[in-house]
Amino acid sequence: MTALGDLIEIDDRTVLVLGRELAIERDQPDVANALVHRTGDTLVLVDTGVTTAFRAAIRDAAGRVGHWSRALVLTTHGHPDHVGNNDLADELGVPAEHYVPAPDLDQMRDPASYWVRSFDRIAGLAPLPAPPSALAARVVAICQPMRLFCATTRTYEERPLERVRIGSLRFTGWTFANGAVRVLRSHGHCAGHVIVHLSDCGVLHLSDEGNGAWGAMADADQLKIQTVLGAVATLFEEEQATVLTDGHTFTVRRGPEAVAYLEGLLEQGTALQEAALGLTTDARRIRPSTFTTHYAKALADLGIGGANPNPVFTAMMAVNQLLELGLRPESDGPDTPWSRPALHNPPPIPEGPAPGPRQSRPPSSP
Structure with a gap:
């Protein structure tokens, strides 16, 4: 201690x-x-x-x-x-x-x-x-x-x-x-x-x-x-x-113990992203509060803690995870649904009239 x-x-x-x-x-x-x-x-x-x-x-x-x-x-x-x-x-x-x-x-x-x-x-x-x-x-x-x-x-x-x-x-x-x-x-x-x-x-x-x-x-x-x-x-x-x-x-x-610790953090990061994907794949609209609850359970199931683990920091991690997966809030306000922006091609840029030939400027008067 x-x-x-x-x-x-x-x-x-x-x-x-x-x-x-x-x-x-x-x-x-x-x-x-x-x-x-x-x-x-x-x-x-x-x-x-x-x-x-x-x-x-x-x-x-x-x-x-x-x-x-x-x-x-x-x-x-x-x-x-x-x-x-x-x-x-x-x-x-x-x-x-x-x-x-x-x-x-x-x-x-x-x-x-x-x-x-x-x-x-x-x-x-x-x-x-x-x-x-x-x-x-x-x-x-x-x-x-x-x-x-x-x-x-x-x-x-x-x-x-x-x-x-x-x-x-x-x-x-x-x-x-x-x-x-x-x-x-x-x-x-x-x-x-x-x-x-x-x-x-x-x-x-x-x-x-x-x-x-x-x-x-x-x-x-x-x-x-x-x-x-x-x-x-x-x-x-x-x-x-x-x-x-x-x-x-x-x-x-020291030495190998440090490498194992760092590798473990990287493994936990990829495991968390996989868990987060599983929580968002089947739903078009995600309530962050619901996601955070399941995300906290995934943390516990995976045995992931981190420094100063508490519900506030877990919720902050969950928001970052949603952003990392490409989801965005649909509007302002607490616990508004999040979703992935629709994928579509941007509208074509309207074509304007073709530029005419450049006009030469007349010589200036002396």
Whole structure:
């Protein structure tokens, strides 16, 4: 049984700081794991979680990885459970840099609107404990204090984009600390998501790209999630990475265990899509609430959980699954039927009169 702030020492200069699961009914925020690493004289913090207790645990971990004289704070994405202590960069007493993904700046500045958008999509599909706007405000309120930026915060995108080759694979992203830290664009779990590879200790931090077989957020991209899972599995097979960590499973996976875990997520994703097809094949019009109920049963039958499983996130996954299958709502309003748009050829474009010969312009008068 793990507790908030417990430490897993990966090696003498790398520590995983454990977060905790979400419990909205108890006003308990989820806290994402943070990775603390030293490369040379640089302290690397990957995500900072939330809550003052977790902040203290990160400081404790930073004191265990050896001497450092500069700091690099990397935000994998803008969700509140990953960013609450970002201003630690200002308090470490050494020159520090902090980077965030540009596509996530809007949600970081206005997290309530981001979560309203996510909850509005499932109104009527799951028993929300409060209306979408109130529930979004509650999610933001329990993730306090929220210190998102510091004096040196910049976006990754302000740096020149690099082509990063690791083994047989090619990524785009950014490198730091003379190439020992590689930030790779993934953009699956949400619009700006990145993953982090620490080459000198073999750690690949997946953050929330491995949160389950299917993305839940409104800005999730299922293809990108599954593509990055496959790419990371290849890195482990080629021994370019040897230790897998992430944002919400409170464990460290090594070598073949990491490959099996990633393969399992991919298998679950395809199994879920097959189950969803079975739920939509015989009906032209689908009630999302009915689909969500059967989809939740398919999740249970397949033994698929994911990070922080609950009815709200299951409904968010179900909506994304319907979209992925090509269904669209027929009108506005909660639980309106969804269907596949009719397939037909567009009407022909009417032909106009053929253009006449171009007229030469008379020479202008002197």
